[in-house]
Amino acid sequence: MKVLLPSPLVSYTSGKREVEASGATLAELLSDLDRQYPGIRFRVIDEQDAVRPHIRFFVNRSLVRSLGVALAPEDEVLVVAALSGG
Amino acid sequence: MTRLAVLVGTRKGLFVLGADRKRRSWTIDGPHFLGQVVNHAVLDPRDGRTILAAVKAGHLGHTVYRSEDFGRSWEESKTPPAFARAADGAKGETVSHVFWLTPGPAKEKGRWYAGTSPAGLFVSDDGGRNWSGVDGFNAHPDRRKWIGPPEDAPPDGNTLHSLNVDPFDANHLYIGLSAGGVFESRDRGGTWTPLNAGCAGFFPDPEAAYGHDPHCVRVHPKFRDVVYQQNHCGIYKLDRKANRWHRIGDNMPKDIGDIGFPMVLHPRDASTAWVFPMDGGTVWPRMPIGGKPAAYVTRDAGKSWKRQDAGLPPAQGWFTVKRQAMTCDTLDPVGLYFGTTSGEVWTSFDEGESWQCLCLHLPHIYSVESALVS
Numbered sequence: 001m002k003v004l005l006p007s008p009l010v011s012y013t014s015g016k017r018e019v020e021a022s023g024a025t026l027a028e029l030l031s032d033l034d035r036q037y038p039g040i041r042f043r044v045i046d047e048q049d050a051v052r053p054h055i056r057f058f059v060n061r062s063l064v065r066s067l068g069v070a071l072a073p074e075d076e077v078l079v080v081a082a083l084s085g086g
Numbered sequence: 087m088t089r090l091a092v093l094v095g096t097r098k099g100l101f102v103l104g105a106d107r108k109r110r111s112w113t114i115d116g117p118h119f120l121g122q123v124v125n126h127a128v129l130d131p132r133d134g135r136t137i138l139a140a141v142k143a144g145h146l147g148h149t150v151y152r153s154e155d156f157g158r159s160w161e162e163s164k165t166p167p168a169f170a171r172a173a174d175g176a177k178g179e180t181v182s183h184v185f186w187l188t189p190g191p192a193k194e195k196g197r198w199y200a201g202t203s204p205a206g207l208f209v210s211d212d213g214g215r216n217w218s219g220v221d222g223f224n225a226h227p228d229r230r231k232w233i234g235p236p237e238d239a240p241p242d243g244n245t246l247h248s249l250n251v252d253p254f255d256a257n258h259l260y261i262g263l264s265a266g267g268v269f270e271s272r273d274r275g276g277t278w279t280p281l282n283a284g285c286a287g288f289f290p291d292p293e294a295a296y297g298h299d300p301h302c303v304r305v306h307p308k309f310r311d312v313v314y315q316q317n318h319c320g321i322y323k324l325d326r327k328a329n330r331w332h333r334i335g336d337n338m339p340k341d342i343g344d345i346g347f348p349m350v351l352h353p354r355d356a357s358t359a360w361v362f363p364m365d366g367g368t369v370w371p372r373m374p375i376g377g378k379p380a381a382y383v384t385r386d387a388g389k390s391w392k393r394q395d396a397g398l399p400p401a402q403g404w405f406t407v408k409r410q411a412m413t414c415d416t417l418d419p420v421g422l423y424f425g426t427t428s429g430e431v432w433t434s435f436d437e438g439e440s441w442q443c444l445c446l447h448l449p450h451i452y453s454v455e456s457a458l459v460s
Binding site: 008043044046048052054 | 162166171
């Protein structure tokens, strides 16, 4: 499925903002992303498997908060990083 | 031929200042990791070429990078320092940032230690590529008491810093906790003992075992059991036989006091050390007293101190020098370097007798480390 990434993560994807990944859940999708682009998962999910602050996941433009949410191949996943601060 | 490098970690990236051994002509390289917080960058003295950098990108969490080609390319840690996963239903801890990096003993190539916020201790045995927690500290039953509640922590969170490996005993580690105190381990981090006797603290009990606030603890690299500390509450030297700190800051001028952050030891003289006093009066501005920046040096292990301000702003110099932001090189005479929160790097090539500003307009400086590069 299509995954849209924010600019802070493109150092892991050779500059690509749009990549393909697969998984039946958001957790599986992130594992597949990390397999393809090592290190990217830890940038958005911490060691307690919690979504990092100011990171949000949208599936087909709807906010999701659980890594267990089911995904379908035709879904589109958007990752947003609101880098607050100065 | 070796060259001198000064690694400057800032709130917005890493800069590398370089010079030949005469220290006359300088270059500046960077920024590396533009826009990212670099709390600490250290060159491995065991090979003279590997750099590790503690990096955090906004809310994307922390990591550690390594370079073997002096920053032309960087390799991210495959397993950055991270706390153990909590049991189901329990609230686990998350590393906010890696604050301190220390190379391991000379004979243990590849070993590094890292201190984090919240206060955690991590070790790598493959040159920083993979890190694991030191359970003897991170899972110690008294750790939570030692580091105190989050609401009492420093502004950037409670921190494990001042990681020192005893140069005469690779099993012997010293750490500083802000706040919490100085602790040592004789078994490579398996067990820990507070080392705060004689040190002023915040608690009413003057002999409290912990709860102190070391800002910077330095163990001398050449002389056995020579340990100095710049504490929140003064400047101290450790009496190793008595396991007790003595407040050598009492010998500072009374109108200056002995509050500050960094502590720098002369690489070949156990009795010489530098501090950079900050205003600890009223609401603790933590800037140069009266806006007149100065280093102070002792040549007699703290019995007396001499002001060193030639070349520094004579007035209206309002900056802070953080605990990791002052260091020395190992050349003769010793070169001193400090970075400011206003992005200036100052140097002295005559052991503090005179100072020059090496560069301006960098971001807020967190750390300054010097090294000789192969």
